[in-house]
Amino acid sequence: MLCGVFYSCMLQVDVVEMYAQFSQDILGIPATPETSFPATFGHLAGGYDAQYYGYLWSEVFSADMFHSRFKSEGTMNPQTGADYRRCILQPGGSKDGMDMLKDFLGREPSQEAFLISKGLSV
Secondary structure (H helix, E strand, C coil): CHHHHHHHCCCCCCHHHHHHHHHHHHHCCCCCCCCCHHHHCHHHHCCCHHHHHHHHHHHHHHHHHHHHHHHHHCCCCHHHHHHHHHHHHCCHHHCCHHHHHHHHHCCCCCCHHHHHHCCCCC
16 A cells, blocks of 8 residues: 555655554554654665665564473473574574575465564464
């Protein structure tokens, strides 16, 4: 919806007003008066966007590893620690990261723990 509004509109658009409306409609939070949040959020469209995307996926994978193994088996469990060392740390850059992750988890990764950590129901 948001992209369609910005890119299909050939009229002059007040992005501050548009942000204030979307903030209220989508987030339920009023925009701070006399500020210009859209002018401060350019880092996601200036080359950092792909890095941020990668960063979020690292959060997905770390949440999955923590909740699936460390939280359920115990953060101080020696076997879990040894598996982490063997599957993740020991191979380092010599093995594809997804293969290391699957070896540690014993399955395909899941987004469920990440979504729950962000307050979303799955």
